[in-house]
Amino acid sequence: MSDPRLRNAAIDAALDEARERYLARNPLSLARWLEAVTVMPGGNTRTVLHYAPFPLAMARAEGCRLWDADGHEYVDFLGDYTAGLYGHAHPVIRAAIDRALEGGISLGASNMDEARFARAVCERFGLQRVRFTNSGTEANLLAISLGRIFTRRSKVMAFNGAYHGAVFGFAGGGSPMNLPIETVLAPYNESERTRALITEDLALVIVEPMIGSGGCIPARPDFLAMLRQETARVGALLVFDEVMTSRLAPGGLQSAVGVKPDLTTLGKYVGGGMSFGAFGGRGEIMDRFDPRRRDALPHAGTFNNNVLTMAAGLAGLTEVYTPEAALALNASGDALRDRLNAACRAADAPLQFTGLGSMLAVHATPDPVTTPEAAAAANPKLKELFFFDMLAQGIWLARRGMMTLSLPIDDAACDALVAAVEEFLSARQSLLD
Structure with missing residues (x-):
């Protein structure tokens, strides 16, 4: 798809479809948000948790897993923006x-x-x-x-x-x-x-x-x-x-x-x-x-x-979180990021994961990301599509593409993330060329 206008139109159509699927899948989260907007500006009291068309409402959590109001299960790769290092109810x-x-x-x-x-x-x-x-x-x-x-x-x-x-x-x-x-x-x-x-x-x-x-x-x-x-x-x-x-x-x-x-x-x-x-x-x-x-x-x-x-x-x-636990968790994060970047390279996709240790973020660009300006120049629609596709596969992450590991994240959870990213690279290949 060499014409950028056609490519952008295709990404827009894929995003519209992903949002419609999200709406149909999460009626109880939508109802909670509609109630919340009557008493909080935008239904929100922590700006980073809001995203269009409405944010999911989580009902409970255990270990490294979350369940939303509609009963869907997620592997928690957000870790409350690094605060949730110990997982849920350690x-x-x-x-x-x-x-x-x-x-x-x-x-x-x-x-x-x-x-x-x-x-x-x-x-x-x-x-x-x-x-x-x-x-x-x-x-x-x-x-x-x-x-x-x-x-x-x-x-x-x-x-x-x-x-x-x-x-x-x-x-x-x-x-x-x-x-x-x-x-x-x-x-x-x-x-x-x-x-x-x-x-x-x-x-x-x-x-x-x-x-x-x-x-x-x-x-x-x-x-x-x-x-x-x-x-x-x-x-x-x-x-x-x-x-x-x-x-x-x-x-x-x-x-x-x-x-x-x-x-x-x-x-x-x-x-x-x-x-x-x-x-x-x-x-x-x-x-x-x-x-x-x-x-x-x-x-x-x-x-x-x-x-x-x-x-x-x-x-x-x-x-x-002893010094030994810190070394082990961050080594696990480095290994996971290497696997994710290897998958992106294998697919020749304009996608990469930056970070250190147990913190990582996805960027929809093939260019080196060494400054915030370089990160801001990445394709925002492609990253939004990545976000909704990850949710559909049971991966919880930040809308802006940030992820962190918590102590309960095990090999199976890391495998689930790698598989979800590989599925994204395969299913959206025509948009990533």
């Missing part, structure tokens, strides 16, 4: 939560687990001090605020296509919801262009060592090394947003790439599946929050040390 996590519940929920005081959890986090990720929050968004904003106060500078560097929370995202150049912080946007993975923007009036650089939401795009080691060198030169802080990427190596991705930031932010799975965020790093910076100081910075948050997160996070990090 017995160790569940037992820890049950024990915490027996002692009361909202104590309004320091509790018995928070210092032990803090020590486990510090030792695991190489932090001298840590403070807890309720989300990765909070962790990043507090780290940014702390960095600006510590350096006595206001300007922050972030990267095109990056996402650091609900009010600090830069897909498409930025969000109208972003806080009014003076921000210098730099090109991700482009060392020389970025180096020129790192000046002595900069408070900090915040970066994901692998962009997650923007398409699972790893940073080049030389790019991260340059950021470390240049921020040290001008007296700015280097902040690694490891809210997603801390799962990728026993000590976070920073331990694998060999670059040590001044501050690290965490979230997602580290709280054992509960609402969680954390930020920490060098003691001289973090100790600005020490309430014994006359000039102590305030840091409030009713649920910062809630007993459920403290108990679940401690159990998960010390009993379940």
